[in-house]
Amino acid sequence: MTTETPGKVLPQPSVLTEPYWEACRQGELTMQRCEGCQAYQFYPRTICSHCGGRDLAWSVVSGRGQIKSFTIVRRGISRAYEAPYVLALINLDEGPCMMSSLVGCDPDTVVVGARVTVAFESWSTDIEMPVFKLVKAS
Amino acid sequence: MMDKSLRGKVAIVGVADTEVGVLPGRTPMEMGVEAALAAIADAGLEKNDVDGLVTCNAMAQPMMYHAEATAEYLQIFPRYCIAAGAGGGTTFSIIHHAASAIATGMADVVVVAMADAMRSGLTRDQAMLVQASTGHPEFEQPYGPTVPAYYALIAQAHMAEFGTTQEQFASIAVACRAHAARNPAAQMRDLISVEDVLESRMIADPLHLLDCSLVSDGGSAIVLTSSERAADMKQTPIYLLGAGEGHSHEHISAARNLTTSAAKEAGQRAFEMSGLRPTDMDFAQLYDCFTPTVLVELEDLGFCNKGEGGAFVESGALLPGGSLPVNTHGGLLSHSHPGNPGSMFALTESVWQLRGEASGRQVAGSKNALVHAQGGIMSSHTALVLGTEAS
Numbered sequence: 001m002t003t004e005t006p007g008k009v010l011p012q013p014s015v016l017t018e019p020y021w022e023a024c025r026q027g028e029l030t031m032q033r034c035e036g037c038q039a040y041q042f043y044p045r046t047i048c049s050h051c052g053g054r055d056l057a058w059s060v061v062s063g064r065g066q067i068k069s070f071t072i073v074r075r076g077i078s079r080a081y082e083a084p085y086v087l088a089l090i091n092l093d094e095g096p097c098m099m100s101s102l103v104g105c106d107p108d109t110v111v112v113g114a115r116v117t118v119a120f121e122s123w124s125t126d127i128e129m130p131v132f133k134l135v136k137a138s
Numbered sequence: 139m140m141d142k143s144l145r146g147k148v149a150i151v152g153v154a155d156t157e158v159g160v161l162p163g164r165t166p167m168e169m170g171v172e173a174a175l176a177a178i179a180d181a182g183l184e185k186n187d188v189d190g191l192v193t194c195n196a197m198a199q200p201m202m203y204h205a206e207a208t209a210e211y212l213q214i215f216p217r218y219c220i221a222a223g224a225g226g227g228t229t230f231s232i233i234h235h236a237a238s239a240i241a242t243g244m245a246d247v248v249v250v251a252m253a254d255a256m257r258s259g260l261t262r263d264q265a266m267l268v269q270a271s272t273g274h275p276e277f278e279q280p281y282g283p284t285v286p287a288y289y290a291l292i293a294q295a296h297m298a299e300f301g302t303t304q305e306q307f308a309s310i311a312v313a314c315r316a317h318a319a320r321n322p323a324a325q326m327r328d329l330i331s332v333e334d335v336l337e338s339r340m341i342a343d344p345l346h347l348l349d350c351s352l353v354s355d356g357g358s359a360i361v362l363t364s365s366e367r368a369a370d371m372k373q374t375p376i377y378l379l380g381a382g383e384g385h386s387h388e389h390i391s392a393a394r395n396l397t398t399s400a401a402k403e404a405g406q407r408a409f410e411m412s413g414l415r416p417t418d419m420d421f422a423q424l425y426d427c428f429t430p431t432v433l434v435e436l437e438d439l440g441f442c443n444k445g446e447g448g449a450f451v452e453s454g455a456l457l458p459g460g461s462l463p464v465n466t467h468g469g470l471l472s473h474s475h476p477g478n479p480g481s482m483f484a485l486t487e488s489v490w491q492l493r494g495e496a497s498g499r500q501v502a503g504s505k506n507a508l509v510h511a512q513g514g515i516m517s518s519h520t521a522l523v524l525g526t527e528a529s
Contacts, residue, residue: 073282
């Protein structure tokens with residue numbers, strides 16, 4: 001997929017964050033993990049926000065978590081974002097919290113605490129955007 | 139040893155608001171200067187008595203050296219002059235700083251003046267910039283969060299954790315409007331009901347249009363000086379008895395907790411300095427950019443227990459004549475919200491109430507009040523305790 005999605009806010013990777021976006025291009029969600037205290041952190045930093053350590057490595061995470069909170073945005077921030085859409089805070093099983101979109105679901109069925117799993121959407125030639133889907137109850 | 143507490147050392151001796159609402163053609167600088175001069179006159183002073191000036195930048199008229207430009211416009215030449223970084227909570231952290239500047243001798247008479255023209259003065263590009271000014275540019279903004287959406291995340295979390303309802307959030311908007319109805323200066327004065335709020339357009343679940351604050355033009359200013367100097371000035375001094383701040387995060391995805399904010403530390407610090415408790419407050423002005431902030435603040439500031447905010451607001455406590463009238467001018471929800479200056483109107487209102495000058499909306503016999511502001515997304519909090527007695 002090489003289609004540009006006009007108007008959306010595209011992430012501008014930095015030297016520090018490029019490995020995150022490169023992993024996304026490979027279909028993997030990664031987080032920084034401290035070699036000293038083993039804690040994961042998000043967003044990426046030059047220091048471990050738990051112990052202050054500097055020895056951070058990128059680690060593939062499960063991409064699974066649960067909804068910490070969410071909202072259904074009824075009035076989009078711009079025409080590039082077609083309302084309604086679900087904005088969510090996801091608590092990943094590894095610990096960190098991240099903002100993301102919840103896709104492929106009826107917004108009115110979303111609840112706090114629901115299990116979710118990561119998926120990727122092509123937003124540009126360079127950006128595969130990590131979004132989340134509800135895990136169907138088995 | 140020097141007494142480091144600010145308690146009772148500084149007083150507000152002059153206050154003024156401009157007209158608020160929809161004021162096309164008036165620049166933030168013009169409104170800020172008008173408010174400053176009116177506050178100086180209210181204090182019975184001349185502009186040349188002012189040796190400290192604090193402003194905040196205006197989104198509709200951004201400047202690199204905003205306070206200096208304001209001093210130049212006024213043709214005053216202060217020895218303490220600074221424009222604070224913008225944000226709803228900054229308004230009262232500025233008061234904290236200005237009071238400290240007086241206590242440490244940096245200035246004797248400080249004017250804090252703020253104005254903006256969020257309603258009439260923003261170009262399309264500036265309006266977009268305002269929307270994009272919150273949110274992590276790489277890890278939040280791409281997902282399309284709107285400002286109401288951030289606060290909806292807090293509301294939804296509170297509902298899930300404590301069973302809080304949309305009706306309870308709505309009752310906060312109803313209370314603010316009931317106060318505004320008694321304030322001729324307020325932008326929105328027609329009474330509303332819980333049903334009106336719930337029937338207004340959904341913006342970001344669970345927040346309806348009437349859960350969201352206004353967009354306004356306007357300015358406001360106060361004059362601060364030492365309590366010694368205040369004693370023989372024109373107005374009844376309103377003393378700063380406590381000031382406290384709490385700062386927990388910037389981005390909502392990095393918040394320690396969605397349902398308990400750093401208003402807790404801000405309130406504890408302010409109350410501790412003042413030697414007073416929440417039950418000593420005759421009214422409170424709580425930051426109400428969206429209804430859920432007020433509910434969380436009531437809990438965090440100790441006016442009710444955590445998780446009981448819904449029942450507290452539903453009881454009618456916040457209404458005129460209630461056990462804790464909140465936002466007696468109408469708040470950001472119904473008086474005005476010109477952006478960063480928004481909390482200034484809660485401060486000037488508190489002074490009028492404590493002076494006994496709030497005519498048709500006077501909270502009878504008011505002696506002490508708490509005013510609170512927050513900025514970011516429940517990120518940065520300042521609480522001030524004001525009173526009519528210095529000690």
